[in-house]
Amino acid sequence: MKGRRSDAGEGSLSYIAVVLLIAGIAGAVTLSGVGATVVGDIRAAVCKVGDDDCETEPRVFANNPPSEQEWGNRPTDPGQPPPAPTDDERKTGKEAADRIRDYLGSACAWWRVWKWGCDGTRAPRDLLAGMSPGEIQALFDELSDAEIRRLLREPGVVDVLKLRADAWLLHQLERIAPGSIEPNFTEVYEDEKSDNPATAWGSVPNARLWGNGGQPSLEDLNQGGLGDCWWLAGMGALAQTPEGRERLRNMIRQNPNGTYTVTFPDGERVTVTPYFPINKDGNLSFANPEGQPPTIWPLVLEKALAQKEGGYEEIVGGDPGNGMETLTGHDSESEDADDVSREDLQNWLRNGKAVTVSTKDEGDVDGKPIYKNRLHANHAYVVKGITQDGKVELYNPWGYDHATLTMEEFNQYLSGVDISSFE
Template identity: 30%
Template sequence: MNDLALGAGGRPAAGPVLDEAAVAALRAAATALRDGAVELRRLAGVAFGLLEPARCLDTPETWSSPWQARATARIGGWRRALDAGGEAMTVRARWYERTAGVFEKAAGGAGAADRAGGGGVTGQGGPAAPAGRVAGPGLVAPRAPAMPPAWDTPDPELVRALAGELADPADPYAAGLPGAGGLAAPPGHDPGAGRHPESGYPGVGYLGGGGPVSFDAGLLGALAGRLRTAGVTAGPLAVAVGRADEQALGAVLRAVTAAARATGGGLAQAAGAGAGPAHRFRVAGLPADTDVLRLGLHAVAWGAPGLAASIERRMAHFAAAEEAVRAGGVLIDQRAWFDDAPPPSLAEIRAVAGGLVAFVGDDAGALSAADVREVGRRLAALPPAARAAVISRLRGRPLRVLAGAVDRLTDGLAARSGDELVALAAVPDLLLASAPAPMIAELVRLLPDLEPAPPGAGRRGGAGGGGEADRADPLVRDGVSTSDVGQGGVGDCYLAAALIGLAETRPDLLLGGMRENANGTFTVTLYRDGRAFPVTVTRALPSLAAPGGEDGGAGAGGGWPPVAMAAVDLAGRPELWAAVYEKAYARAHGGYDAINGGDPGVAASDLTGREHHTLPPAVVTVEDLTARLAAGDLITVSTRAHPEPRPGTGLVGRHAFAVLGADPVGGRVLLRNPWASPGEELTRWYRWDDLRPGLRAVTMTPLS
C-alpha cells in the first residue's frame, strides 16, 4: 500500500484537499518524528552499553561458585534483552524517519499545489480556492508506514530465560519436617508453574557439580555496586524510552487527525498500520507489563539492585561462616558459606547445639518418637549453614544416642503406621541433607538405612551387594531429556517409563523435585497419597554389572547392563539425575530389590503427587491418546506377561513403555522402550490396532 495515493503520471490522486492547519500539523509532526528518532537512537546506545561496566567485572577472577554461574547467566539474559530492546528502538527510529518523510512529502505537495493554482490571470486556472483550503489536484490524507511484521513480538526463549529463578534452590526443610502423612502440597500446587523446563530452575540447563566458592572481596563489592548503578539508571531510561515513543505517536496522531478532518477520511484509515504503541506483555518475575522496547531496561531496573543486594548478603554470610569455622570449632561446608541468608551467629550455634546435646542425653531408650521429631524441628528452624554447624557439634555420643533411638523406634513403628514412619524418617533425612560432608560416612554407618540396599542385598541398607562409585559429576548437564533415562539391571522399567514421560511432558517438574545440598548429597521430593516428603541420597551409585531384571532389564544389544539406572546422557557424558531419582525411590521403598516390578501409574503419582488413571487398552483410541498428549498427560503402556501382538511388533513381555507421540491419521503411536542403549533412544512407531492385543493397561497421569 502506498504511503500517498497517486493518480496517473505519479501525480496525487484526485480527492479532498488539505487545509493549511493539516499542512502545518504534518510539518510539525515530521519535525517531532525526526527529533524522536535522534532521541530513540541515543537511548538505544545507552541501553546497549548499560551493563558493560558490570560485565567487565563478572569474571572468574572476581568470583566463582555454583550460584555465580546462575547469576552470570541472568546477567547474560539481561544483556540479550537490552540488545533486543536497542535493536527494536533502532527499528522504531527508522519508522519515525520514514513517517516523517511521508508527512513532509504530503505537506510539500500541498504547498506546491497552492503555488501552482494561486495568483493566475482572471479567467485562467479555474476558480479561486476557498479561504483556508489548499488548491490543487487534491491530496488524500497520508498513511503512516507499516512497522515490520512481528516487530513487537518478544523472543520466547529470552522471555523464559528472564522468568527463571535466580535464588538458591528452596530448602526442603524450611517449612519444617513432615508430620504424620508428610508435607501436604497446597491445592493446585505445581512446583514447576511458570518456569521453563530447562532454565526455570537453578542451573540454566546445568545443575549440580561445580567447584568451591571463591571471590575477590574488592572486585565482587565493585560488581555489586555497578549492578546497583545499572538498576538505578535503567528505570529512568525506560521512562525516557516510553516518553519518546509516546510523543512520536502523539505527533502522528495529531497529524493524521488533522489530515483526516480536512479530507473527510476516517481516522483509522488515515493512521494506517504501525501508528500504535508496542504490544505489552507480562514476564514472570517483573511486577508490571513491559514491551520489546523496554524489556531489558525493566528487567535490569527490577532485577539488578536485588542481585547486588544478594551478592552483598552472601559476602557477609561468607565472612561470618568463615569466622565461625575458624574460631568456633564447628564444621560448615564451604559451599554453604556463600548462602543468601542471615550471617550465622556463633553464639546461637553454640546455644542451640548445647541445648540439643542436653535434650538427647545419654540413653537412646529414653527418647520417644516425639523427642526425635523435636530434635528435627529445632534443626529445621535454622538456616542451612547454622544447621550444619550445629549438627557438627553433635558428633560422637549425641549422634550415636540419636541414631540408636531412631533405629529402635523405626523397628517398633514398622508394623503400625506408614505415616508415622515417614515423620520419623524425616529426621535422619534432614541430618544427611544438612550435615557437613566429613560427617556423611559416620551418619551412614550409624544409620545404615540412609543408603538403600543395593541389588541382591535384601532390604537392609548400608554397604554390601556389590561395588559403588562416588560420582562427582553434574546432576543435570544440558537440561532434562528423555535420552538421559536408561534402565539398568533393576526391574523398574515402570519407574524409568514414568521418568521418560515426565522428561517429555514436564521436565520442569523433574528439575523442581531435585536439590543439590552443600555437602554434595541430593534431596529428591517424592509423594505419598499426594503429600510431599523429601528423600536424601548420597552421590554413591551402584556401578557393577549384573544380569538383567525380570521385566527385560538386560538392555539392548545383548550386554550386561549396569546395576543402577544409567548415569550418563546419550553422548556417554556423566549426568546423574535419572540414577538419583531411582536411588531415592529405592531408599523410600526399602532398597533396590524392593522396587523390582511395579505400576507406572503409581510411579508417576509418586513422582508428581498427581492422580493417575488406568484404562483397558480396548477402550482407548489413537484419538484419545492424541488429545491427552496435547493436554500434557504423562502416558505409559504396560504389556502382558506373554504378549501376542500381530507379527513384527517386537513387544517385550511384562514391560512398560512411555508414549511420546500419536498419529491419528496413520493410527500410530510412538513408544520409547526404557532400556539403556548407548548412542540411541529405543523409540519406534507402532500401529495402535496391532499393539493393543499385547497390552495389559494404558495409564494416564494429567499434569496440567
C-alpha cells in the same frame, strides 16, 4: 457447666501418680524401639490430666539447609573431603559432643523428646540444627563409633544431618552405621541371579541434576539393573510434556551440601545423598546417568522413591500409571490397548498428556517373535509420538531397544495404556 474442682492435694497426688505410671510406660516404649512419637503423644495426655500447659523451651529444630554464608566455600563434590574444622569449630564440636554424651547418658535419652527433668538439655536434633557444617564435622570427630550409632538412632538426627552435614561425612556415617543414612539395596537380588548386584555406595563424578537447558528429558533415562521400568517410564512420560517437566523440576531441590530434597505431591519430603548403589567393579547398579556431563535426576527420583517405600526392593515391579500418579498427585486413566485408536493417542499427546504402555507377559502372546525381536515382555514403555506414516513410537526406559509399531501391532501386543492427569 463446670464441675466442682478437686481438692488441690488430691489433684497433685493424682497427677504425680499418672506421671510415674507414664514414666514407666515411656521407658518400656523407648526400650522396645517403638519410638518417640508415641512418647510425645503420652506426654500430651499427661499435660491435659495435670491441667498444665507443660511449657518448655521453644524448639529450634527445623529441617532447613545451611545458608550460603554458613556453607561458605565448602566443596559440594561428594568425592571430595571437606576442609578440616577450624579451631573455633573444634571447640564448638567438642562442647556439643559433651552435651550429647550427657544427654545419651541421662534420663533424657529415655524420655527422648520430652524435656522434663533434663535441666534444659536440648534433644540432639535441636542441637545439630543450630550448628554449622564445620561444627558438625568436628562433633563427629569427637565421638566413638558406638556413640555415633546411638546418636543416629535419635529422632530427627539423620533428617538434620542430610541437610546440614557435608555429603562426605554422611558417606562415612553410613559405613559406621549401615542403613542409617541410605535406603537398603541388599535384598534386591536375593531371589535371582544377576551380573550387576549392588555392593556399595558411590558418587557420579561431574554430575549435573538436569540436562541441556536445565530441563528433564526422556533421553536422560537409562534403567540399569533394577526392575522398576514402571517408575522410569512414568518419569519419562512426564518429561515429554511441558507441565510434566515443570512438575519434575519442582519436585527436586538441590541443597548447598550436595544432597537432594524430593517433595512428593502427597507432601512427604525425602532427602537423599548424592551416592548411588554400585557393583564390585564400581559401576552403577541401578538407574544410570546419561549425557556428558552425566544427568542424574532419574537416579535421584529412583532413590527417593526407594527411601520413601522402605528400600530398593520395594520398588521392583509396578504399574506405570501408578508411577505417574505418584509423580503428579492425580489419578491416571487406564485403557485396554486393544480399545485404543490412533486418534486417541494423537489427542492425548496433542493435549499435553503423558502416556505409557505396558506389554503382555510372554506366555500371553501368540506372536512371540515380536517380543524377541522388537519388544520386551512384561515391560513398560513411553509413548513418544506418532510418525508421519501413522506408526507409534515407543521409548524404552532402558535407553535402547526402542520400538515402532503399527496400530495393529499396538492393539495386539500391548496390554494396557495409562494416561496422566495433571489436575
